[in-house]
Amino acid sequence: MSKLMYGIVGALMGCTLAFLSSCGTPVCEQPTAAPKPIEKKEVVEEKPVPKEEVVKASVKEAPPVVEEKPAPVASIGDECNVKEFPMIHFDFDKYYIKPEYRPTLDKIAEVMKKCKNMVITIEGHCDEWGSREYNIALGWKRANEAKKYLVDLGIEENRIKTISYGKEKPICFEHTPSCWRMNRRDEFKVTQ
Amino acid sequence: MKGGDVMKPRAKWTSLFFGFFSLFFISIFLVFLSIPILAQNESSGSSRIYVDITSPGQKKLQVLFYYSGRGSDEIKSYLEKDLDVYGIFLPLFTSSKLSMDDVRLIGAVLYVEYNVSLEGDSLITDLKIYSSESGEKIFEKILKAKSNEPFMVAHRIADIIYELITGRKGLLGREIVAVRKIGGGNEILLVDPGTRTYRRVLYSTNPILSPSFSPDRSKIIFSMMVHGDFDIYELELATGKYRKVCSTPGPDSTPVYSPDGSRIAFTGYKGAEGGIFLCDPKTGKVTPLIVERGVINTSPTWSPDGRELAYVSNRAGHPSIYIYDFSSNRIRRITAGRYDVDPDWSPDGEKIIYSSMEGGWFLRVYYLKTGNIVLLGNGEDPSFSVNSDYIVYVKGGNLFIRSLYGSIEVRVATGYWQNPYWR
Numbered sequence: 001m002s003k004l005m006y007g008i009v010g011a012l013m014g015c016t017l018a019f020l021s022s023c024g025t026p027v028c029e030q031p032t033a034a035p036k037p038i039e040k041k042e043v044v045e046e047k048p049v050p051k052e053e054v055v056k057a058s059v060k061e062a063p064p065v066v067e068e069k070p071a072p073v074a075s076i077g078d079e080c081n082v083k084e085f086p087m088i089h090f091d092f093d094k095y096y097i098k099p100e101y102r103p104t105l106d107k108i109a110e111v112m113k114k115c116k117n118m119v120i121t122i123e124g125h126c127d128e129w130g131s132r133e134y135n136i137a138l139g140w141k142r143a144n145e146a147k148k149y150l151v152d153l154g155i156e157e158n159r160i161k162t163i164s165y166g167k168e169k170p171i172c173f174e175h176t177p178s179c180w181r182m183n184r185r186d187e188f189k190v191t192q
Numbered sequence: 193m194k195g196g197d198v199m200k201p202r203a204k205w206t207s208l209f210f211g212f213f214s215l216f217f218i219s220i221f222l223v224f225l226s227i228p229i230l231a232q233n234e235s236s237g238s239s240r241i242y243v244d245i246t247s248p249g250q251k252k253l254q255v256l257f258y259y260s261g262r263g264s265d266e267i268k269s270y271l272e273k274d275l276d277v278y279g280i281f282l283p284l285f286t287s288s289k290l291s292m293d294d295v296r297l298i299g300a301v302l303y304v305e306y307n308v309s310l311e312g313d314s315l316i317t318d319l320k321i322y323s324s325e326s327g328e329k330i331f332e333k334i335l336k337a338k339s340n341e342p343f344m345v346a347h348r349i350a351d352i353i354y355e356l357i358t359g360r361k362g363l364l365g366r367e368i369v370a371v372r373k374i375g376g377g378n379e380i381l382l383v384d385p386g387t388r389t390y391r392r393v394l395y396s397t398n399p400i401l402s403p404s405f406s407p408d409r410s411k412i413i414f415s416m417m418v419h420g421d422f423d424i425y426e427l428e429l430a431t432g433k434y435r436k437v438c439s440t441p442g443p444d445s446t447p448v449y450s451p452d453g454s455r456i457a458f459t460g461y462k463g464a465e466g467g468i469f470l471c472d473p474k475t476g477k478v479t480p481l482i483v484e485r486g487v488i489n490t491s492p493t494w495s496p497d498g499r500e501l502a503y504v505s506n507r508a509g510h511p512s513i514y515i516y517d518f519s520s521n522r523i524r525r526i527t528a529g530r531y532d533v534d535p536d537w538s539p540d541g542e543k544i545i546y547s548s549m550e551g552g553w554f555l556r557v558y559y560l561k562t563g564n565i566v567l568l569g570n571g572e573d574p575s576f577s578v579n580s581d582y583i584v585y586v587k588g589g590n591l592f593i594r595s596l597y598g599s600i601e602v603r604v605a606t607g608y609w610q611n612p613y614w615r
């Protein structure tokens with residue numbers, strides 16, 4: 001009974017937090033909201049799925065949220081010769097742009113507007129959790145979410161290429177929450 | 193080798209005490225077995241023994257081998273490893289001939305005689321299999337193999353035994369394709385589960401994902417990143433040559449041939465939006481099948497009749513397994529875990545295995561008829577064997593095989609393995 005209560009309270013808090021953090025502004029999208037099919041597709045049964053025995057896993061809980069500080073944006077020297085922009089990070093299994101990383105993207109857009117010939121590649125990456133295949137798709141979403149943000153700020157679409165590495169190219173190799181956070185990222189490389 | 197050498201025949205069954213003891217044991221054994229064993233005569237005159245291997249408490253079945261001839265010893269050591277993969281046999285070996293009474297005393301279900309001779313470059317194996325219950329010969333065949341491939345003989349014998357005992361198709365003749373990470377690169381390897389050995393098909397410093405066989409097993413299709421983009425490639429096993437077959441402007445992955453070989457289902461993209469696409473392997477023509485705005489749809493697996501696809505979708509907020517029906521153009525959700533991925537539809541069509549991430553990785557089987565979900569144990573990235581009784585999966589980077597019905601896990605390869613595919 002008390003477990004149930006905790007569950008309900010937890011779920012409510014989780015929902016509220018998720019709502020506050022992810023949808024505070026009109027820019028962000030709620031990725032989990034019921035999607036509109038592009039193709040002719042129709043859902044019939046979202047029928048309750050059969051219960052099964054409860055599994056007591058040696059639960060390493062889903063990666064906890066770590067305090068995140070956006071890296072400082074470089075603004076020295078000739079901005080048009082910059083090779084790479086600071087990366088941005090994501091929550092587990094999510095691809096919306098977190099509010100604290102908007103300044104990073106705003107700065108990239110500013111530089112790209114000044115440097116008319118600059119072309120960038122956004123690489124989407126994931127942490128070690130989950131399947132390789134799913135993470136390829138997730139990395140693609142992460143890269144394209146950042147691209148969309150930049151395009152909305154007026155950057156031409158053809159100046160932004162997107163790549164997904166899924167979980168194939170981690171930059172941090174420990175099995176710790178801070179490493180998982182590091183690896184859930186978009187990298188911005190200047191390719192031209 | 194577990195206990196097989198105990199049965200060295202030089203020890204004749206002279207001890208009265210031991211005889212009585214064995215008789216007692218056998219009678220109990222037979223009482224137990226008489227229920228699940230069904231001996232039936234076929235028109236050919238040979239009889240088969242079908243044991244219900246799906247009951248969880250099934251005891252290991254003793255199989256007594258009498259082997260002779262040059263090279264038979266080597267085959268014996270391969271047979272031990274082979275039968276180990278099945279997990280339901282207890283092989284006993286003797287190098288002198290036994291009477292059927294002796295076989296029954298020992299409690300063996302089958303008595304297998306094989307005599308090996310070398311003719312030129314070939315190993316000729318004369319195989320005879322007897323049912324200990326009826327005393328009749330139920331199988332006889334001359335097996336030929338290259339002299340340097342005695343394991344092929346062992347695989348064949350082990351598969352025949354499995355087929356005689358269970359009435360199900362054997363699986364040792366088939367290799368597993370999987371990706372292994374070594375150093376900075378990825379390689380596609382073919383693993384022989386019987387010998388626990390493997391051979392390289394392809395190496396690349398680029399990421400390689402999700403290889404699978406064409407229905408005739410002459411080709412492997414996989415996803416590989418070249419110049420920053422994942423595309424679908426097809427490799428011909430006979431020549432080792434590969435070519436790009438399907439491509440969209442995003443990271444294409446998870447290719448699987450339809451059972452009739454006419455189409456490839458894979459994960460592709462139309463701009464920022466991705467999902468399940470179909471591709472004609474002859475022309476490379478790509479058509480979207482399940483694409484939804486803002487949704488990840490990936491990892492398709494075909495039903496054996498080719499009329500449905502199971503796949504992973506996060507349309508409800510987190511990844512779950514869904515089934516798409518081609519005729520009605522409808523989808524339905526079949527799992528409700530927090531993170532269910534990597535489905536594989538069994539070749540017999542009855543079940544779908546997948547892995548769930550809940551802190552660790554767990555293997556679960558969804559039964560289509562009942563809608564029941566059964567937890568098997570730890571593991572990820574599962575793939576069915578051709579007979580739908582066994583799976584190969586990854587645990588701690590190593591490749592394992594287990595039956596759906598027992599709890600014995602056989603480690604077939606160590607290292608950093610991913611994405612095994614077997615059927």
